[in-house]
Amino acid sequence: MTEYVAILIYLGLALVVAATLLAVNAVLGPPPRPSRDKIMPYESGIPPLMSARRRFHVRYHVIAMIFLVFDLEIAFIYPWAVVYRELGWLGFWEMMVFLGILVIGLLYAWKRGALRWE
Amino acid sequence: MSVALEFALTAEDLWAMAPLLVVTGFALFVLILDLFLRPEPERKGPLVWASLVGVGAALVANAVAPAPSGTWVQGMLRVDLVSKFLNTVFLLGAGLAVLLSAGYVERQGIARGEYYCLLLFSTVGAMLMGMSADLVLLFLGLETLSIPLYILATFFKRRPASQEAGLKYFLLGAFSSALFLYGIALVYGATGTTQLAEVGARLPEALGRAPGLVYAGLGLLIVGLGFKAAAVPFHTWAPDVYEGAPTSVTAFMAVAAKAAAFAAFLRVLLGAGTGTGAVPSASASAWLSELATAWAPLIALLAVLTMVLGNVVAVVQLNLKRLLAYSSIAHAGYLLIALVAMGAGTPATAADATAALLFYLLVYTLMTLGAFGAVVVAEGEGRSENPSLSDLAGLGARHPWLAGMLALFLVSLAGLPPTAGFFAKFYVFKAAIESGPLGLALAIVGVLTSVISVYYYLRVAYYAVVARPAADADADASAERPFYASGTVWVGLGVAALLVLALGLYPTWVVESLVQGLSAATAAWALP
Numbered sequence: 001m002t003e004y005v006a007i008l009i010y011l012g013l014a015l016v017v018a019a020t021l022l023a024v025n026a027v028l029g030p031p032p033r034p035s036r037d038k039i040m041p042y043e044s045g046i047p048p049l050m051s052a053r054r055r056f057h058v059r060y061h062v063i064a065m066i067f068l069v070f071d072l073e074i075a076f077i078y079p080w081a082v083v084y085r086e087l088g089w090l091g092f093w094e095m096m097v098f099l100g101i102l103v104i105g106l107l108y109a110w111k112r113g114a115l116r117w118e
Numbered sequence: 119m120s121v122a123l124e125f126a127l128t129a130e131d132l133w134a135m136a137p138l139l140v141v142t143g144f145a146l147f148v149l150i151l152d153l154f155l156r157p158e159p160e161r162k163g164p165l166v167w168a169s170l171v172g173v174g175a176a177l178v179a180n181a182v183a184p185a186p187s188g189t190w191v192q193g194m195l196r197v198d199l200v201s202k203f204l205n206t207v208f209l210l211g212a213g214l215a216v217l218l219s220a221g222y223v224e225r226q227g228i229a230r231g232e233y234y235c236l237l238l239f240s241t242v243g244a245m246l247m248g249m250s251a252d253l254v255l256l257f258l259g260l261e262t263l264s265i266p267l268y269i270l271a272t273f274f275k276r277r278p279a280s281q282e283a284g285l286k287y288f289l290l291g292a293f294s295s296a297l298f299l300y301g302i303a304l305v306y307g308a309t310g311t312t313q314l315a316e317v318g319a320r321l322p323e324a325l326g327r328a329p330g331l332v333y334a335g336l337g338l339l340i341v342g343l344g345f346k347a348a349a350v351p352f353h354t355w356a357p358d359v360y361e362g363a364p365t366s367v368t369a370f371m372a373v374a375a376k377a378a379a380f381a382a383f384l385r386v387l388l389g390a391g392t393g394t395g396a397v398p399s400a401s402a403s404a405w406l407s408e409l410a411t412a413w414a415p416l417i418a419l420l421a422v423l424t425m426v427l428g429n430v431v432a433v434v435q436l437n438l439k440r441l442l443a444y445s446s447i448a449h450a451g452y453l454l455i456a457l458v459a460m461g462a463g464t465p466a467t468a469a470d471a472t473a474a475l476l477f478y479l480l481v482y483t484l485m486t487l488g489a490f491g492a493v494v495v496a497e498g499e500g501r502s503e504n505p506s507l508s509d510l511a512g513l514g515a516r517h518p519w520l521a522g523m524l525a526l527f528l529v530s531l532a533g534l535p536p537t538a539g540f541f542a543k544f545y546v547f548k549a550a551i552e553s554g555p556l557g558l559a560l561a562i563v564g565v566l567t568s569v570i571s572v573y574y575y576l577r578v579a580y581y582a583v584v585a586r587p588a589a590d591a592d593a594d595a596s597a598e599r600p601f602y603a604s605g606t607v608w609v610g611l612g613v614a615a616l617l618v619l620a621l622g623l624y625p626t627w628v629v630e631s632l633v634q635g636l637s638a639a640t641a642a643w644a645l646p
Binding site for chain 1: 126127146149150153
């Protein structure tokens with residue numbers, strides 16, 4: 001059980017830091033003056049066109065699923081890239097097999113027209 | 119903090135994985151190959167051949183791969199007599215399912231390359247479950263088996279029943295997977311490991327420290343697998359899913375998912391991974407008997423409920439697929455008896471019971487796939503989408519050989535000699551009676567419910583062999599609505615029928631070698 005104490009401490013620290021930041025902002029910052037622009041949902045600086053709660057074309061979902069797969073692939077490659085010298089050739093080929101399977105998936109999606117917008 | 123990065127893959131590891139790698143490779147090949155075929159259903163022949171070659175190659179790899187018995191790939195993968203036998207069962211089931219599918223899926227307009235690809239991936243999952251020496255890998259195998267099946271169940275895109283089947287299967291499957299995973303978490307919490315051999319070694323101590331955790335974890339594992347095996351009271355999804363899914367998928371589902379669930383039962387309940395010698399078998403038997411008193415009565419209760427309800431409800435079914443669904447539920451009950459016999463007896467009777475369970479799985483796979491062949495045949499073009507018993511009428515006059523083979527499968531399912539089904543039940547009941555009073559009681563229930571099953575199986579056989587189409591139909595109705603059996607269906611049913619006959623005439627070939635192999639080790643749980 002003792003090995004989990006570190007996680008508990010980390011959790012506590014995270015809560016303290018978050019609470020502190022909010023408290024400092026509330027005490028030192030200017031009083032909030034909400035305006036239309038300020039309370040808008042954040043869309044990377046672009047004004048939102050309409051409510052997000054509407055039906056999307058099925059193509060969005062297909063693209064989103066493909067994106068998810070390759071996004072996660074990157075999440076696997078980063079830690080691998082950090083330690084790949086220690087992993088040696090076995091680690092290299094392991095990753096190549098993994099990527100090879102994903103490439104087959106991409107090829108499949110491509111040929112089936114999942115990447116075609118029109 | 120430095121983490122040791124010691125990961126080595128030995129040649130033995132690769133050989134141990136060989137059957138899995140072969141099937142996975144062929145599944146990917148099928149997926150790619152399909153992209154370069156023309157989309158018409160009748161152009162999908164190469165996929166069938168590629169799938170069959172893949173299954174055959176995996177059978178060879180499973181039989182000859184020079185991987186010594188033991189635990190490989192960082193204590194994840196188990197190679198022993200049980201895993202090799204189970205792999206053979208799964209691959210046979212997959213091969214026969216491909217044979218039943220070819221032609222059927224074309225005619226139903228659902229011949230897509232993904233079909234065979236998913237079938238092969240699902241087989242990989244079943245094989246992973248039979249080989250797993252670690253609870254995490256077992257869960258991974260369970261999901262690899264189930265997710266393709268959820269998709270396959272919905273392959274009739276335009277039929278609401280098929281969509282319903284897929285959704286029900288998915289929801290219940292996800293639910294039971296969650297229960298199973300929770301069970302793994304509790305067992306891990308109690309013992310601090312997910313490796314089955316280590317779990318077994320640490321259980322006596324864990325039982326003393328946190329018995330509640332161990333029992334709750336074990337209970338959740340049993341419930342999760344009970345869902346997958348469609349044991350009463352966790353069976354309610356089965357008839358609807360079996361009815362709605364394409365028949366060839368139902369056939370595969372009924373054998374692969376059920377056999378895989380029992381493979382998992384085998385691995386979990388017997389902690390069947392101690393063969394590396396890490397755990398002396400004396401201590402293994404201590405925890406085993408300690409826990410068996412906890413799970414054996416529970417499994418026995420499930421077995422009684424499953425046998426009685428499955429067989430009694432099957433009697434009133436008029437729909438072929440629902441009837442076979444209840445039949446497969448009932449057979450889960452007989453398989454559960456073998457599990458009880460394994461836990462309740464001595465090491466010697468446990469070896470007998472394990473052999474009986476494995477033999478039953480093999481026979482069940484052959485005869486159930488054969489019986490679903492009847493539905494495939496009765497579901498031809500212009501015929502009922504969802505055949506009932508009377509849709510089989512006239513089969514005997516038109517295709518006497520086909521009707522004869524179906525009668526053979528049904529007689530075998532009912533457990534009458536001289537078929538393999540009789541000996542499968544015989545060995546299970548024998549092992550149960552030898553294991554003690556609990557087993558004896560179960561065997562009595564098993565025999566009584568088998569008598570009920572004779573009625574409904576022979577009724578199907580009557581419709582297939584003897585009955586004529588109803589008189590009010592036009593004179594040449596059977597010519598207008600021909601039964602549909604493609605060449606591959608003939609081959610598949612023929613192979614299955616031959617094996618059912620051969621195993622019925624010479625069951626000792628398989629059973630004796632299994633018993634010898636299993637008792638060659640010091641005890642049944644130190645599997646060779």
